[in-house]
Amino acid sequence: MSILALPFLTELVTIRRDLHAHPELAFNESRTADVVARELTRYGVEVHRGIAGTGIVGILRKGSGSRSIGLRADMDALPLLEKNEFPHRSRIEGCMHACGHDGHTAMLLGAARYLADNLARVNFDGVVHFIFQPAEESEGGALRMIEDGLFDRFPMDAVYGMHNWPGLPAGQMVVLDGPVMAGTCAFEIKVHGRGCHAGMPNQGVDTILAAATLVQALQSVVARNLHPCDAAVVSVTQFHAGEAWNIIPDDVVLRGTLRSFKPEVQEQVELAIERIAGGVASTFGAQISVNFDHRYPPTINSVPEARLSREAAAATLGAAAVRSDELPSMGAEDFSYMLREKPGCYVWLGNGPGSGGCTLHNPHYDFNDAVLPLGISYWVSLVKTALAVDH
Secondary structure (H helix, E strand, O other), X not given: OOOOOOOOHHHHHXXXXXXXXXXXXXXXXXXXXXXHHHHHHHHOOEEEEEEOOOXXXXXXXXXXXXXXXXXXXXXXXXXXXXXXXXXXXXXXXOOEOOOOHHHHHHHHHHXXXXXXXXXXXXXXXXXXXXXXXXXXXXXXXXXXXXXXXXXXXXXXXXXXEEEEEOOOOOXXXXXXXXXXXXXXXXXXXXXXXXXXXXXXXXXXXXXXXXXXXXXXXXXXXXXXXXXXXXXXXXXXXXXXXXXXXXXEOOEEEEEEEEEEOOHXXXXXXXXXXXXXXXXXXXXXXXXXXXXXXXXXXXXXXXXXXXXXXXXXXXXXXXXXHEEOOOOOEOOOOOHHHHHHHOOEXXXXXXXXXXXXXXXXXXXXXXXXHHHHHHHHHHHHHHHHHHOOOOO
């Protein structure tokens, strides 16, 4: 177990809390990008700005080797009103770092600083790309960076990501082979009937009844259409209908998400939803249309890179603290786009107890500054492992 001594830790905590106090939404991370670029330049790291608008890539080279890796942190915040009262709470009304991207940015900055400050002493040979990505939260910033030439302009053999994980004890890390986060797809279902007086339902086609039946029927998609060993989740999250107490409306709109780890399961779920919608429409004499909006693909770690990550984590935290027996999450992550292009690994770093509302996307969340040295130490260990001189 080897946690680095960081003489700049207090300064880094100040940066992290400053980022928390000044959150910025997707593709608007201008102030955050300025902070990142300023710090990287101060460390002596080569800086490239403007990838996907606010994205940044820092480059650090050592030796003559051609091998290269990417380390990625996300920078954006969420449209959420913060309910914390500590001094570094968000100063932007209705916007907060409720997912820890301020901590992710700070940890990657810390790794860049440590490596730059100790370049002669840290044993590696190759190129490290520090990727600061905009717009992870539902806007696909990773894909935008790729489309903007990320891997063409900055060739790398593999790419690595990390996310803090509330509920996992600080000092532990989860490193999985294969699927780690689900792919996500949004859906919108429109139910059209014939509006009528609430006291004369026989004169219309009841869209409320049809939509309510559909919501219940969709719960059979996973339970009765998939193999029991396959995983998926279908969740209806919005039900929009009606404006008056005494009118059955013409139209109802349902929205929600479906999540899975395999493309073939995704297709099977979509077909089942369409089939059930068609059956409900026929039963009630309504017209029902289904539209799917495919968002992030599944996040799937490559086995060799997961092995390297596990080795780096064990060297940092101790082998007993590295867990590979956790179940994947049905949450989604746009780092998946990078893993479609390059081999790599996405890990979870324990953020401590999730009690008191300190869970992801919660208005009481805050990143645990005590794990900053752990994440930085892991990044440095990964650089030494993946770009080992005797590779």
